[in-house]
Amino acid sequence: xxxxxQKYGGTSVGNPDRIKNVARRVAQYRAAGDQxxxxxxxxxxxxxxxIRLSKEITALPSEREMDMLLATxxxxxxxxxxxxxxxxxxxxxxxxxxxxxxxxxxxxxxxKIQNITPREVHKLLDAGNVVIVAGFQGQTAEGAITTLGRxxxxxxxxxxxxxxxxxxxxxxxxVDGIYTADPRIVPGAQKLPEIAYDExxxxxxxxxxxxxxxxxxxxxxxxxxxxVRSSLNENPGTIVKEETTSMEDVVVRGVSLDKNQAKITxxxxxxxxxxxxxxxRALADAAINVDMIVQNASHDGGVRVTDLSFxxxxxxxxxxxxxIESLRPTxxxxxAESNENIGKVSVVGVGMRSHSGVAAKMxxxxxxxxxxxxxxxxxxxxxxxxxxxxxxxxxxRALHKAFLE
Amino acid sequence: xxxxxQKYGGTSVGNPDRIKNVARRVAQYRAAGDQxxxxxxxxxxxxxxxIRLSKEITALPSEREMDMLLATxxxxxxxxxxxxxxxxxxxxxxxxxxxxxxxxxxxxxxxKIQNITPREVHKLLDAGNVVIVAGFQGQTAEGAITTLGRxxxxxxxxxxxxxxxxxxxxxxxxVDGIYTADPRIVPGAQKLPEIAYDExxxxxxxxxxxxxxxxxxxxxxxxxxxxVRSSLNENPGTIVKEETTSMEDVVVRGVSLDKNQAKITxxxxxxxxxxxxxxxRALADAAINVDMIVQNASHDGGVRVTDLSFxxxxxxxxxxxxxIESLRPTxxxxxAESNENIGKVSVVGVGMRSHSGVAAKMxxxxxxxxxxxxxxxxxxxxxxxxxxxxxxxxxxRALHKAFLE
Numbered sequence: 162x163x164x165x166x167q168k169y170g171g172t173s174v175g176n177p178d179r180i181k182n183v184a185r186r187v188a189q190y191r192a193a194g195d196q197x198x199x200x201x202x203x204x205x206x207x208x209x210x211x212i213r214l215s216k217e218i219t220a221l222p223s224e225r226e227m228d229m230l231l232a233t234x235x236x237x238x239x240x241x242x243x244x245x246x247x248x249x250x251x252x253x254x255x256x257x258x259x260x261x262x263x264x265x266x267x268x269x270x271x272x273k274i275q276n277i278t279p280r281e282v283h284k285l286l287d288a289g290n291v292v293i294v295a296g297f298q299g300q301t302a303e304g305a306i307t308t309l310g311r312x313x314x315x316x317x318x319x320x321x322x323x324x325x326x327x328x329x330x331x332x333x334x335x336v337d338g339i340y341t342a343d344p345r346i347v348p349g350a351q352k353l354p355e356i357a358y359d360e361x362x363x364x365x366x367x368x369x370x371x372x373x374x375x376x377x378x379x380x381x382x383x384x385x386x387x388x389v390r391s392s393l394n395e396n397p398g399t400i401v402k403e404e405t406t407s408m409e410d411v412v413v414r415g416v417s418l419d420k421n422q423a424k425i426t427x428x429x430x431x432x433x434x435x436x437x438x439x440x441x442r443a444l445a446d447a448a449i450n451v452d453m454i455v456q457n458a459s460h461d462g463g464v465r466v467t468d469l470s471f472x473x474x475x476x477x478x479x480x481x482x483x484x485i486e487s488l489r490p491t492x493x494x495x496x497a498e499s500n501e502n503i504g505k506v507s508v509v510g511v512g513m514r515s516h517s518g519v520a521a522k523m524x525x526x527x528x529x530x531x532x533x534x535x536x537x538x539x540x541x542x543x544x545x546x547x548x549x550x551x552x553x554x555x556x557x558r559a560l561h562k563a564f565l566e
Numbered sequence: 567x568x569x570x571x572q573k574y575g576g577t578s579v580g581n582p583d584r585i586k587n588v589a590r591r592v593a594q595y596r597a598a599g600d601q602x603x604x605x606x607x608x609x610x611x612x613x614x615x616x617i618r619l620s621k622e623i624t625a626l627p628s629e630r631e632m633d634m635l636l637a638t639x640x641x642x643x644x645x646x647x648x649x650x651x652x653x654x655x656x657x658x659x660x661x662x663x664x665x666x667x668x669x670x671x672x673x674x675x676x677x678k679i680q681n682i683t684p685r686e687v688h689k690l691l692d693a694g695n696v697v698i699v700a701g702f703q704g705q706t707a708e709g710a711i712t713t714l715g716r717x718x719x720x721x722x723x724x725x726x727x728x729x730x731x732x733x734x735x736x737x738x739x740x741v742d743g744i745y746t747a748d749p750r751i752v753p754g755a756q757k758l759p760e761i762a763y764d765e766x767x768x769x770x771x772x773x774x775x776x777x778x779x780x781x782x783x784x785x786x787x788x789x790x791x792x793x794v795r796s797s798l799n800e801n802p803g804t805i806v807k808e809e810t811t812s813m814e815d816v817v818v819r820g821v822s823l824d825k826n827q828a829k830i831t832x833x834x835x836x837x838x839x840x841x842x843x844x845x846x847r848a849l850a851d852a853a854i855n856v857d858m859i860v861q862n863a864s865h866d867g868g869v870r871v872t873d874l875s876f877x878x879x880x881x882x883x884x885x886x887x888x889x890i891e892s893l894r895p896t897x898x899x900x901x902a903e904s905n906e907n908i909g910k911v912s913v914v915g916v917g918m919r920s921h922s923g924v925a926a927k928m929x930x931x932x933x934x935x936x937x938x939x940x941x942x943x944x945x946x947x948x949x950x951x952x953x954x955x956x957x958x959x960x961x962x963r964a965l966h967k968a969f970l971e
Contacts, residue, residue: 177622214646217582219653226652229660230645233638240635241619247631248624255634260709281709304665304686 163328164196164286168296168318171205172335173392174238177245180204183333183392184245187291191251196286198325200296200318201242203234224269228298228308232258235295235314242293253291256281258298259306263317265299271310272299274379277324294321312373319376323383330385332372333392338399339364339371341415346554347561353414354397357404357511360414363543366452367417367507377401404511412512412519413564418557419505422452423478424536424547425485426470429495432459436492437469440485447484449477453505453538453545466495470536472547475501503535504553507545508560520544526563532556568733569601569691573701573723576610577740578797579643582650585609588738588797589650592696596656601691603730605701605723606647608639629674633703633713637662640700640719647698658696661686663703664711668722670704676715679704679722679784682729699726717778724781728788735790737777738797743804744769744776746820751959752966758819759802762809762916765819768948772822772912782806809916817917817924818969823962824910827857828883829941829952830890831875834900837864841897842874845890852889854882858910858943858950871900875941877952880906908940909958912950913965925949931968937961 167187174180183199190197211230215222222230239255246253262279265272285292296314299307309316315332322330337352339361344350356364358381365374371389380387380401390398408414430436437456444451452472459467473481478499485497506527513519520537523544527534532555536547548556572592579585588604595602616635620627627635644660651658667684670677690697701719704712714721720737727735742757744766749755761769763786770779776794785792785806795803813819835841842861849856857877864872878886883904890902911932918924925942928949932939937960941952953961 177619181623211642214582214642215649218586218646218650222649223652226645226648226660229648229662230642233641236638236641237616237619237635240631241623243631243634244620244627245623247628255631257634257711306662 162194162196164198164325165190166198166200166318166322166325166327166330167333168200168314168331169202169333169392170314170335171202171208173333174201174242175205177241180238180241180245181248183242184249184251186392187246188249188251191291197291198282198286198321198327199242199291199293200314200321201235201238201293202296202314203231204238207234207237225305228269228306231308232295232298232306235297239293239295246291246293251291252289253293254285255293255295256285257295258317259300259304261294261321263299263320264302265307265309267301267303267305267307269307272301272307274299274309274316274320277320279321279324282321282325312376315372315376316379319380319385319387322385322387330387331398332387332389334389335391335393336371337391337394337396338389339401339415341565342417342557342561346418347416347558349561349566351565353399355400355402355408356414357408358401359404359542360509360511361401363507363509363540364415364417367419367505367509367543367545409512409515412510412516413508414510414512416557416560416564417507417509418553419507420550420553421475422472422503422505422547423475423499423501424470424472424503425478425481425497425499426468427485427492427494427497428468429466430469431493432465432467439492440469440488443484443488444473444481447480449473449481449484453536453547455536455538472503472505472536502550503547504550504556505545505547506553506556506560507543508564509543511542513542513544522563523560526559527556530555530559567599567601569603569730570595571603571605571723571727571730571732571735572738573605573719573736574607574738574797575719575740576607576613578738579606579647580610582646585643585646585650588647589654589656591797592651593654593656596696602696603687603691603726603732604647604696604698605719605726606640606643606698607701607719608636609643612639612642630710633674633711636713637700637703637711640702644698644700651696651698656696657694658698659690660698660700661690662700663722664705664709666699666726668704668725669707670712670714672706672708672710672712674712677704677712679714679725682725684726684729687726687730717781720777720781721784724785724788724790724792727792728790735792736803737792737794739794740796740798741776742796742799742801743794744806744820746970747822747962747966751823752821752963754966754971756970758804760805760807760813761819762813763806764809764947765914765916766806768912768914768945769820769822772824772910772914772948772950814917814920817915817921818913819915819917821962821965821969822912822914823958824912825955825958826880827877827908827910827952828880828904828906829875829877829908830883830886830902830904831873832890832897832899832902833873834871835874836898837870837872844897845874845893848889848893849878849886852885854878854886854889858941858952860941860943877908877910877941907955908952909955909961910950910952911958911961911965912948913969914948916947918947918949927968928965931964932961935960935964
């Protein structure tokens, strides 16, 4: 008898019929004799509808009250899922995040899980129930309702799997698993049978929108093995786990294209200690996430100066440009330039650690496709380049062909 | 500085604009320096929508899970009401029933309040907040979410007013208060400045749909004085309180017409001890509520037999008829007859206790209108008669004119 945690996203529980489908799948697993904990999101559209209601009242609602409001979405789904299981003669009990013992800090709308006391979950499982837990939510030690922010339901499932020492954690979604590249762009993309946490982190960070980074980071930290699979069919998905030696046989696990970055370049920054720190501290204070940073070798221009480029999320570009402009007197750069028409192409794989020449091969492939490289950034298991947005998909396909087909 | 509990029903908080109106009214009271606790229902339509979703899954959802589902309706309203108060720069905090310390028994969908520990409410009030509490809900001592059934939000307000020793409890609704008769039927109906608990109980029991009996019973038991008034204007409403001697100066406080009753008559019931008990125990076991019971004097028919009439709620008639038919062998009555075309007309007033002749005057008025009386039932402060449904409104108007104009 195994203990399985299954998580179903908003599309999978989007209406009563889909909730009945989820219940049928859960009932199958239950009939095989396993203990099942189900984590569900709000029905798709419910959360957006609640946000719209709040915006009709005020543009800037309090975060505590938004948590109180939004937590009702998942609470509705757990009740309906329990009702659907009952109609299949499966014993089931729903629990809110608070009732399931999920304790968070008090940072409303993006709370962090502090600990989980799964006493009630264990008790109900041992009594023969499927236990259905509201994703995305918890409560503070003082009893205030909190939500975990984007990707919160995945996090609930993975954290519960860790706390319950579950044998298996399945993240059901509307795709079949994790692919070597986005199949909408690369027709030859293949589903991966398994992938290392670090590879998934690099791919997610490189724009592959499978899961939020924090859930994968949590899983890595607590060594929770999970499977990403589809709620629409019975196909096996992709197992995400700690790196194994056999994974190194594959040099590149996947390639990705991130179209959501913009680039800012500062020309003529005086090459003195503290200038770069001043720039990135100001951006961090404005809650702007900086991804790639490249600084060219300094050159002479009266005093020694250098050029500095970095990328930010496209929606943050305007805000970032304003921060940069406000720094001109203190930093003393000559000129700032921004460019939204860029794409970031990455190749990812733990096998790179023991194989040299990945970057060289990547640049060869891009040169052969007449793609000009604008910025380069590397990690132990990833090489990313910034290129012209218009060449993004061509570059992705060429890299997939060269490394993965 | 007074402590005021205000309750707003589903229509009063039916959309974001109405919630803003409620917030403006609350802000006015708060600006006068009073401490305010606001109890709200679900936005009108929300509860019905959730019930519809559950019915799409199964016809008979579990009551525990229906409580989990429906409790979200009020939770959404408290959050939106708090957000609306913030936008008026009024400090406000929302609390679910559980967070407000409302502990109930475990009878899901119609739980009874066992006790209220308003520590959190007091703490938040003392810190300068308006406290917004979700009506209709509580939790068991074990932490399961419960709902209080029909009229539950009124009950939450009155029970909180008792627990907080509030100076004033206001029940805001879409009517101006309690009237001498239904103004849609009787054009001369007047709003009552005050009414005794017992009178309101008899009027509610007699079909006037102002408030559920249990909320009024609770208020009477704990001597909570409350005001029924409109959320759409500033008119004073009706104060509901313990009977005072001055109330006896008015013989009849109000008249009502209940069109929702049906009558069953059993002819030729053997006049032996235990026969009536057998009938009404069987009906009670089937959860059928019996209102009026009339037994005629027995007469000779071989053995001595009697005729027995009683009324039930119209939707229960079919079920009641089946129960009665199943009793024929054991009870041994000759014939059963049912009639849906009846109306119950009642006159109510604590002044009746010290004034004789109310019944006689009532029968005179009805005779003058050519209304035939079918059944009669009296209490200390009420006389009810069953008549032909078609004559109901005529009778009500005539009685209002004779007693109240």
